[in-house]
Amino acid sequence: MAPVPISLIKVGHIDDVQELRKAKPTTIPERFVRDRTERPVPATTLSQSSSIPIIDFSKLIKGNKEEFHNEILQLAAACEEWGFFQVINHGVDLNLLESIDKTAMEFFMLPLEEKQKYPMAPGTIQGYGQAFVFSEDQKLDWCNMFALGIEPQYIRNPKLWPKRPANFSETVELYSKEARKLCQNLLKYIAISLGLKGDVFEKLFGVAVQAIRMNYYPPCSRPDLVLGLSPHSDGSALTVLQQRKGYSVGLQILKDEKWVPVQPIPDALVINIGDSIEVLTNGKYKSVEHRAVTHKEKDRLSIVTFYAPSYDVEIGPMQELVDENNPCKYRRYNHGEYSKHYVTNKLQGKRTLDFAKTQASNSNKESPLSTPPWGNHN
Numbered sequence: 001m002a003p004v005p006i007s008l009i010k011v012g013h014i015d016d017v018q019e020l021r022k023a024k025p026t027t028i029p030e031r032f033v034r035d036r037t038e039r040p041v042p043a044t045t046l047s048q049s050s051s052i053p054i055i056d057f058s059k060l061i062k063g064n065k066e067e068f069h070n071e072i073l074q075l076a077a078a079c080e081e082w083g084f085f086q087v088i089n090h091g092v093d094l095n096l097l098e099s100i101d102k103t104a105m106e107f108f109m110l111p112l113e114e115k116q117k118y119p120m121a122p123g124t125i126q127g128y129g130q131a132f133v134f135s136e137d138q139k140l141d142w143c144n145m146f147a148l149g150i151e152p153q154y155i156r157n158p159k160l161w162p163k164r165p166a167n168f169s170e171t172v173e174l175y176s177k178e179a180r181k182l183c184q185n186l187l188k189y190i191a192i193s194l195g196l197k198g199d200v201f202e203k204l205f206g207v208a209v210q211a212i213r214m215n216y217y218p219p220c221s222r223p224d225l226v227l228g229l230s231p232h233s234d235g236s237a238l239t240v241l242q243q244r245k246g247y248s249v250g251l252q253i254l255k256d257e258k259w260v261p262v263q264p265i266p267d268a269l270v271i272n273i274g275d276s277i278e279v280l281t282n283g284k285y286k287s288v289e290h291r292a293v294t295h296k297e298k299d300r301l302s303i304v305t306f307y308a309p310s311y312d313v314e315i316g317p318m319q320e321l322v323d324e325n326n327p328c329k330y331r332r333y334n335h336g337e338y339s340k341h342y343v344t345n346k347l348q349g350k351r352t353l354d355f356a357k358t359q360a361s362n363s364n365k366e367s368p369l370s371t372p373p374w375g376n377h378n
């Protein structure tokens with residue numbers, strides 16, 4: 001398929017949801033109203049009986065032999081059965097969690113003209129706006145996003161790093177360094193939980209790609225009609241998500257065909273397995289579909305770090321996890337190609353991962369966009 005220039009993508013006018021909220025329209029604009037099947041279910045019908053596992057990181061880094069062993073077993077169960085867990089005693093400076101939260105809120109509270117100095121161009125993924133919108137008839141999320149590529153340096157677009165609030169860049173740098181260390185450590189324990197050598201992912205990933213996304217969900221007068229963020233699995237290897245106390249509960253994950261709300265635990269971080277780990281483990285550890293819902297009166301902020309293999313790395317199921325009982329479910333592919341596929345398609349539940357499935361009918365279609373996954377910087 002011939003590449004389509006980004007300028008040919010027609011997404012129509014995308015309302016800024018904070019501005020919409022200020023204008024208090026009597027009805028929700030049609031582009032935000034979901035089809036009946038997609039709408040959030042009332043809180044009373046959500047799965048109440050289960051909650052995502054909690055992993056105590058301190059037991060992994062400084063626990064005695066028995067504590068370490070138990071926590072590794074818990075980690076294995078969390079990755080296998082849930083694809084999601086909350087990590088406590090993670091070692092990231094709590095003041096830094098507070099600062100990134102405050103800085104992100106200050107950014108979102110700036111006047112629209114200031115935020116629009118860093119626009120997310122249609123079909124791209126960095127800057128301020130709505131990502132993953134590719135057509136005029138696609139439903140929109142009730143969310144304002146701000147995203148930046150962090151590592152390696154070449155994915156950065158310096159023009160998109162905000163000048164206000166004054167400490168924005170410094171705080172993002174500090175936070176991202178800590179988040180990177182946490183991902184590296186978690187991947188070490190995830191490898192051990194699979195019975196593999198601790199450095200297997202680090203060796204395989206090369207210089208890992210890292211990005212940060214801040215999602216701001218204003219209150220919505222009809223939370224029953226809209227979604228804060230469309231259902232998707234993350235295209236990363238691992239995702240770290242910060243949702244702070246005091247905001248509304250918004251993250252939901254799909255387990256046994258039911259949406260399970262993720263209750264924020266003070267000072268904990270939510271971790272989820274991304275598509276790359278699902279592929280590398282031949283489906284043993286799952287990248288689970290999740291979404292965000294909105295609240296009638298309360299706003300919500302989430303800060304998300306994506307950590308993924310280098311774009312030049314080829315991945316496929318690790319041979320240790322393939323045998324006659326677990327035949328190979330995914331093909332080998334270049335992660336850069338997957339990234340391109342991921343960022344040039346709308347969020348569509350687990351469907352994006354069909355790209356990697358061995359017998360998927362659409363599996364190796366060329367991406368319709370001519371830009372690299374991190375966007376054009378000119």
Ligand SMILES: COC(=O)C(/C=C/C1=C(C)CCCC1(C)C)=C/O[C@H]1C=C(C)C(=O)O1
Pocket residue numbers: 125126131147148149150155209210211212213232233234235236237306307308309338339340342343373374
């Ligand atoms: C929902 O997932 C994402 O939004 C996402 C985006 C990541 C990116 C940026 C915000 C800017 C720089 C490029 C990059 C694609 C890393 C998820 O990240 C995952 C998805 C893929 C694919 C990946 O490599 O990381």
Ligand SMILES: O=C(O)CCC(=O)C(=O)O
Pocket residue numbers: 213215229234241243250251290291292301302304
């Ligand atoms: O806001 C949330 O809780 C979900 C965010 C998320 O899934 C994402 O940014 O990929």
Ligand SMILES: [Fe+2]
Pocket residue numbers: 232233234239290
């Ligand atoms: Fe996500």
